[in-house]
Amino acid sequence: MAELRVVVVGAGGRMGRALIRAVADESRMRLVGALERPGSAVLGMDAGTLAGIEPLGVAVTDHASDLFDGADAVLDFTSPAATLAYAELAGTRGLVHVIGTTGIEAQDEETLRLASHGARIVKSGNMSLGVNLLAGLVRQAAAALGPDFDLEILEMHHRHKVDAPSGTALLLGEAAAEGREIALGQHSVRVRDGHTGPRERGTIGFATLRGGSVVGDHMVVLAGEGERIELTHRAENRTIFARGAVRAALWAHEQKPGLYSMADVLGLST
Numbered sequence: 001m002a003e004l005r006v007v008v009v010g011a012g013g014r015m016g017r018a019l020i021r022a023v024a025d026e027s028r029m030r031l032v033g034a035l036e037r038p039g040s041a042v043l044g045m046d047a048g049t050l051a052g053i054e055p056l057g058v059a060v061t062d063h064a065s066d067l068f069d070g071a072d073a074v075l076d077f078t079s080p081a082a083t084l085a086y087a088e089l090a091g092t093r094g095l096v097h098v099i100g101t102t103g104i105e106a107q108d109e110e111t112l113r114l115a116s117h118g119a120r121i122v123k124s125g126n127m128s129l130g131v132n133l134l135a136g137l138v139r140q141a142a143a144a145l146g147p148d149f150d151l152e153i154l155e156m157h158h159r160h161k162v163d164a165p166s167g168t169a170l171l172l173g174e175a176a177a178e179g180r181e182i183a184l185g186q187h188s189v190r191v192r193d194g195h196t197g198p199r200e201r202g203t204i205g206f207a208t209l210r211g212g213s214v215v216g217d218h219m220v221v222l223a224g225e226g227e228r229i230e231l232t233h234r235a236e237n238r239t240i241f242a243r244g245a246v247r248a249a250l251w252a253h254e255q256k257p258g259l260y261s262m263a264d265v266l267g268l269s270t
């Protein structure tokens with residue numbers, strides 16, 4: 001198989017730099033482009049140097065169309081607005097588009113669905129193997145225990161994170177809701193403040209913590225009368241997400257256009 005030609009968008013970001021290192025480490029891929037937004041301070045820099053490795057001979061640019069024309073796959077951990085625009089571009093060119101960006105609103109999912117008529121999109125709030133396995137455990141536990149066990153999802157991330165609850169917390173919430181055969185949107189409690197009254201049976205609660213340099217911690221608590229189960233994942237670095245994105249791109253290249261999840265990539269779909 002020829003090397004997959006990959007563009008990393010948001011190249012100067014925390015995930016962008018981890019993605020550049022992961023692509024450089026993968027013999028079945030070649031970095032052909034590094035994209036940043038117009039006006040970014042890192043435009044013109046070598047992508048390898050930016051990522052803290054050897055120079056790769058790829059300068060960071062803001063010319064999305066030119067880069068997409070010469071690519072097979074785009075790895076995108078940026079912002080919702082940027083990702084929606086890149087999905088449309090990837091769709092017109094039939095590219096693989098791996099989307100790690102979180103905080104995309106439900107009403108914008110339609111844009112991704114339309115783009116996936118042309119593009120092979122893999123989208124997940126968390127690209128790590130561990131979290132996707134955890135989602136299966138949460139689904140199973142929620143189904144087995146039912147609403148007698150109160151379900152709460154706690155997450156903590158670094159002080160720079162801009163969206164809440166995290167994409168992972170929502171992914172785990174969806175897994176729990178699937179296990180209980182309910183719709184998450186109608187049963188989630190995302191904020192508590194003041195005189196809230198007692199907990200409503202059958203709801204799924206979210207709690208958000210932000211601080212320091214925490215890469216990403218998630219805990220799902222199933223609290224019953226007299227006992228409690230806690231299912232936890234702690235990300236120790238961003239390589240786990242970047243490695244997952246690389247795996248997703250290689251997998252998606254062999255698929256038909258469509259909208260896929262990380263569970264599809266890992267063969268964990270129910």
Ligand SMILES: NC(=O)C1=CN([C@@H]2O[C@H](COP(=O)(O)OP(=O)(O)OC[C@H]3O[C@@H](n4cnc5c(N)ncnc54)[C@H](OP(=O)(O)O)[C@@H]3O)[C@@H](O)[C@H]2O)C=CC1
Pocket residue numbers: 009010011012013014015016035036037038040041077078079082099100101102103124125126127128167241
């Ligand atoms: N699914 C998963 O496994 C994971 C998902 N994430 C998600 O990935 C996203 C990025 O996270 P993180 O790397 O920490 O954030 P950063 O803010 O560090 O990186 C985002 C980068 O995207 C750049 N950017 C913004 N707009 C554009 C544009 N139009 N074109 C090109 N680049 C653009 C930003 O530039 P500038 O700063 O100049 O605006 C920045 O360099 C978040 O949504 C986060 O939740 C993170 C980790 C794992």
Ligand SMILES: O=C(O)C1=N[C@H](C(=O)O)C[C@H](O)C1
Pocket residue numbers: 102125126157161165166167168169215216217235
């Ligand atoms: O913004 C982050 O950093 C992360 N975002 C993802 C999320 O919203 O869940 C994944 C990971 O936890 C890191």
